[in-house]
Amino acid sequence: MTQLPDEHFVDTAPYDPEEERSKPARPDLDAPNWLLIWRKFRRHKLGLISALFLAVSYLMIPFAGFIAPYTANERNPDHIYAAPQMVRLFHEGKFIGPFVYPENAVRDLEQFRWRYPSDRENPAKLEFFCEGGTHYFLALFKTNRHLFCAPEGATVFLWGADRLGRDVFSRIFYGAQLSMTVGLIGITVSFILGISIGGIAGYFGGAIDWFVNRIIEILRSIPELPLWLALSAAVPSHWGPVAVFFIISIILGLLDWPGLARAVRSKFLSLREEEFVRAAEMMGAKPSRVIRKHLLPNFSSHLIASAMLSIPAMILGETALSFLGLGLRAPAVSWGVMLNDAQNLASIEIYPWTAIPMLPVIFVVLAFNFLGDALRDSLDPYSHD
């Protein structure tokens, strides 16, 4: 700072044009949207873990046939209701790599069931990248390679076998292919219906709005499950598994849209009064364009979060329907179809492992719930905690 002869003060520092620019009040908020979302999302530990878990699970779906040691409907008549086997590393105190003890069926004439005592003498080493039943790798290439399988004369039922001697572990992987995608298709149907119907009702208002609202109220007031049951009972019994799968997921979606439509509608009612909507309309945008380009992006985050929270309901719905025998049917494999085997108390008591498919159901449903909660919190990065 120097004083000029005419008594003015002048800064001696060189002129820096950057100084002139106004700084954002919160420099940490001056970042692209996705970064803000990520920063906030990162703080939800449970949501993060759930996202990771779901990503891994969905990535495994195309590789189900490769990871599973058996194919979905491969029967082992000599090992009906075999108990879960342990993969061990040490045989008589010596490390010999992963192996199982072979099991041979013995009749138990007291309880009239088969028992499978393990043969402790002959450890059977697991084989890796071995040949087994044929499956479609990535749903494209026919192959018979598996990640691991049991050698000749031994079996590897990590989570036991069911009433036809099919491997529960393998079937859970195959079941994931249907059980985890049923929600995705259902949510697509529900989204298309919910957004278009709710959007039209909210945007146009008036008589259409009144009419749509009554439909929503009626559909929401009927218990879902009996309606699901009735609709899936209407599916002709001669349809193939693929057709049944699609129709079931569409049925699940058909009854889910009212909740979404209601949210979209109320949001539209408030948003359509905004200036930017009027501006778009004055410039001659058609209603469909205003809805798609100006209104929907405003709450896409909300939509994503509510999708995450709707998927578990559909997964549980599919499980319940298949469990009751009105959903997917054998030979299709889904978690609900598998649980159908565990329907009575006897299997819970004697063969508890037939109820194992319940665990993936619980984990996936929980993960979607946590992820949805975390997303709902973090997708609006400017909101305060």
Add this chain to the structure above:
Amino acid sequence: MPILRFAIFRFATMLMTLVVVSALVFFIMNLPPGDYLSNLIAELRATGQESGVAKVEFLRKEYSLDQPLWRQYLIWVGFYPGPHGFSGILQGDFGWSFEFDKPVSEIVGTALWMTVLVNVAAILFVYMVALPLGVLAAAKSKTWVDYTSAFVGYLGLATPNFLLALILFYYGHRYFNLPIGGLMAPEFEGEPMSAAKVKSVLIHLIIPTFVIGTSGAAAMMQRLRANLLDELSKPYVDTARAKGVGPVKAILKYPLRVAFNPFVADIGNLLPSLISGSVLVSVVLGLQTIGPALLTALKTQDQFLAGFILLFVAGLTLIGTMVSDVLLMLLDPRIKYGGRDR
């Protein structure tokens, strides 16, 4: 009396809704190609029992299944005279079950009351569990009480009802000697009411109520907790604390009352899911409600039986929602019946 007018208005809307629902139900029941009787005729023909065909044809006439669909619907509800004059659901004739070869009213008879009983018990359970736990979770938010209740709630939400039922049945029987299956001990079946029978029913109700109510209770608890937390952060609560109001009173006196409204209003959302759950759990646990009958009827295309049960279940939900709306009106005079919609 505004409340009376509101109640009447609400009742009228409910009746309208019920009519629409009945049409929907009838439509769904007729979705599958063919019907029970034509299947039966085909079967009888195939096995050469021509004499049976005549009876089936008679039944078809009797229940006017030979009429066009819209007229079948009107006859079923009782708006249009059938072969014996007006005799539809409105007149108390619920139709004929082809599968059981009995009138529908005989099959569902007591099961209707049992369904109501199970669902009322489940609602009571939801409130009894959600109210104290929700308040506790809000008052002690971010402590182990909060986290434990949230964890249990999430687990209840994520576990398929029917499996929870099976597992609880097994362990309940093993460790607490709770009875397995049914809604009463077999010796009371068809007996008149007595203290012992009531006791037997109550004991049998424990597990079904728990299973049906858990997920509803979990959702309800979360909502109450959120509402109460919102309310607790308001300045008037601080004022009350500063003036020396005790911690219990500072929560119960005003914040809880405000947070309580959505709690009552929510029954409209809760009821459909509770009834869905009760149908599923009844099938698994063999409760004598209408659940198992519905499943059989749907599987065999026994349309009058299935249609009536679906209609009954929907009606039960609608009545419950209506009652809760009227109750809410009584509870909170600020709610105006005219502009009730948002």
